[in-house]
Amino acid sequence: MKKRLNHLPAQLLAMVIVLVVTVPIALWRDGGTGAAADVAGVALVTLSYVVSSLVIAWTDLKNRQLLLPVALGTYVIKFTIIGLAMWAALNTGWAGLPWMGVAVIVAVIAWMTAHAVWVWRAKIPYVEIQ
Secondary structure, eight states: OGGGGTTHHHHHHHHHHHHHHHHHHHHHHHHHHHHHHHHHHHHHHHHHHHHHHHHHHHHHHHOGGGHHHHHHHHHHHHHHHHHHHHHHHHHHTOTTHHHHHHHHHHHHHHHHHHHHHHHHHOOOOSSOOO
């Protein structure tokens, strides 16, 4: 399963970079609430993608025919939970919600960019090498 998760270190490094750049800005702009919301947004995206990666890697290892339905089901469940969490936060009137939303957007873009760069540089064989 480890070889199916070789991409994760690049994405996790990207999330650390996002935090290093955005937390001081959020802290300066809106204090502890902004910084906490920023960390929460990045953590939500990171957890979401790591869970998806683990589920997809495990499914690929156990039964490749189920990969598409399991991956799509994971994404539906994941985005439903994220949407409900954001909606619940919206109804509380929490002042950190704008920072959390921005952090989610920035983290998703950073994660996808890191993944694209990793794929571009990876030596992925077209056939299974024994």
